[in-house]
Amino acid sequence: MTTESAVTTCFRHPKVESHVRCTRCDRYICPSCMREAAVGHQCVECVQEGARSVRQARTAFGGRISTVPxxxxxxxxxxxxxxxxxxxxxxxxxxxxxxxxxxxxxxxxxxxxxxxxxxxxxxxxxxxxxxxxxxxxxxxxxxxxxxxxxxxxxxxxxxxxxxxxxxxxxxxxxxxxxxxxxxxxxxxxxxxxxxxxxxxxxxxxxxxxxxxxxxxxxxxxxxxxxxxxxxxxxxxxxxxxxxxxxxxxxxxxxxxxxxxxxxxxxxxxxxxxxxxxxxxxxxxxxxxxxxx
Missing domain, CATH: 1.20.1540.10 (Rhomboid-like)
Structure with a gap:
C-alpha cells in the first residue's frame, strides 16, 4: 500500500509549490509573496494589514509628523x-x-x-x-x-x-x-x-x-x-x-x-x-x- 505525499502550494498562486508559511496567518506562501518580518516571513496581505494597524506618530499638537513642509x-x-x-x-x-x-x-x-x-x-x-x-x-x-x-x-x-x-x-x-x-x-x-x-x-x-x-x-x-x-x-x-x-x-x-x-x-x-x-x-x- 502506498500513499501520495501531499503537495502544498501558495495560497495566492495555487500552481506554485511552497513549503514556507506566513508567520502571521500560517498560510503557505511562495517566494514572490514573501516579505521579510522580524521573525520569518509574512505574506503581502499580512504586511499591509500590519501597516494599517500601526499607529502613526503624532506631534505634541496632534498633527501627523511630516518632513516636507x-x-x-x-x-x-x-x-x-x-x-x-x-x-x-x-x-x-x-x-x-x-x-x-x-x-x-x-x-x-x-x-x-x-x-x-x-x-x-x-x-x-x-x-x-x-x-x-x-x-x-x-x-x-x-x-x-x-x-x-x-x-x-x-x-x-x-x-x-x-x-x-x-x-x-x-x-x-x-x-x-x-x-x-x-x-x-x-x-x-x-x-x-x-x-x-x-x-x-x-x-x-x-x-x-x-x-x-x-x-x-x-x-x-x-x-x-x-x-x-x-x-x-x-x-x-x-x-x-x-x-x-x-x-x-x-x-x-x-x-x-x-x-x-x-x-x-x-x-x-x-x-x-x-x-x-x-x-x-x-x-x-x-x-x-x-x-x-
Whole structure:
C-alpha cells in the first residue's frame, strides 16, 4: 500500500509549490509573496494589514509628523502666482484686494456689496513696483517670513491644522480691516504671517523652547506692528495676530485624549462663525448707512 505525499502550494498562486508559511496567518506562501518580518516571513496581505494597524506618530499638537513642509510650499507658490498675475494685469489687484466699501458717489464694490471673497483673496496679493519703492520688498519680506516661520509651525501642527491656522489668521486680519477701515484697500499675506508668529510664540511656551529666540522674534514682529501704522495696514496685522493666537491656544492646550480633535476643530469653527457674524453685522451697518 502506498500513499501520495501531499503537495502544498501558495495560497495566492495555487500552481506554485511552497513549503514556507506566513508567520502571521500560517498560510503557505511562495517566494514572490514573501516579505521579510522580524521573525520569518509574512505574506503581502499580512504586511499591509500590519501597516494599517500601526499607529502613526503624532506631534505634541496632534498633527501627523511630516518632513516636507508641503503646505508652506503651496502657499508661497500661490502668492507668487498671484503676484505674477498682478504684474501682467494690474486690474487684478483692484478686483481682488481687501476692500470693505467705497465712499458715497462711487461705483459700489467691496465686501459690503457682496464681494465677500475679498476677505481671503486680498491676503494673496501684494504691492507691485508700480506702486512705489516698497512694491517688490512687500512680497519678498512676506515670503521670507512665511518660509522661515511657516516650516516650523507646519512641522509641529501638521498640514491640516496649519492650513486652518493660516486661513483663519488671514481672515481675521481682513475682518479687522473691514471693522475699522472699510474704505482702505488692503493687500498682503502679513495678517496670516502675524498669525503664524503668534502660533510660534504659543508653541514655544507650550513646548519649552529657548524663549530668548522666541521673544526676540516676537519683539521684531510687534515692532513691525507699530511701524505698520505708517507703512501698511496695522489692522490686518493685529487681526491676524489675535486670530492666530486664539487658534493656537486651542491647539496647544486641548486635552490629549479622544476629545482633542473635537475641541481643536470646534475652536476653529467657533472663530470662523464669529468672524463671519462680525462681517455680516458690519456689512449690514455699511449698506444701511448707504441706503440712508
Amino acid at each position: 508641503l503646505v508652506t510650499y503651496v502657499l508661497i507658490g500661490l502668492n507668487v502666482l498671484a503676484y505674477l498675475a498682478e504684474m501682467a494685469r494690474p486690474s487684478v489687484e483692484d478686483r481682488f484686494d481687501m476692500l470693505g466699501t467705497v465712499p458715497a458717489g462711487y461705483y459700489p464694490e467691496g465686501v459690503a456689496h457682496g464681494e465677500w471673497y475679498r476677505l481671503l483673496t486680498g491676503a494673496f496679493l501684494h504691492l507691485t513696483p508700480a506702486e512705489g519703492t516698497f512694491g517688490i520688498a512687500h512680497i519678498l519680506m512676506n515670503m521670507l517670513a512665511l518660509w522661515n516661520v511657516g516650516r516650523v509651525v507646519e512641522a509641529q501642527l501638521g498640514r491640516v491644522r496649519y492650513l486652518a491656522l493660516y486661513l483663519l489668521s488671514a481672515l481675521g486680519g481682513s475682518v479687522l480691516v473691514l471693522l475699522i477701515a472699510p474704505e482702505t484697500p488692503t493687500v498682503g499675506a502679513s495678517g496670516a504671517i502675524f498669525g503664524l508668529g503668534a502660533a510660534y510664540y504659543v508653541m514655544g511656551r507650550r513646548l519649552g523652547y529657548d524663549m530668548r529666540a522666541v521673544n526676540q522674534y516676537m519683539g521684531g514682529l510687534l515692532l513691525w506692528l507699530v511701524l505698520s501704522a505708517w507703512v501698511t495696514s496695522w489692522q490686518g496685522h493685529l487681526g491676524g495676530l489675535l486670530a492666530g493666537g486664539v487658534v493656537t491656544l486651542a491647539y496647544a492646550y486641548a486635552p490629549r485624549d479622544g476629545r482633542r480633535v473635537l475641541i481643536q476643530a470646534g475652536a476653529c469653527v467657533a472663530l470662523l462663525v464669529l468672524l463671519l457674524v462680525l462681517t455680516w453685522v458690519k456689512v449690514a451697518d455699511l449698506t444701511g448707512g448707504a441706503a440712508a
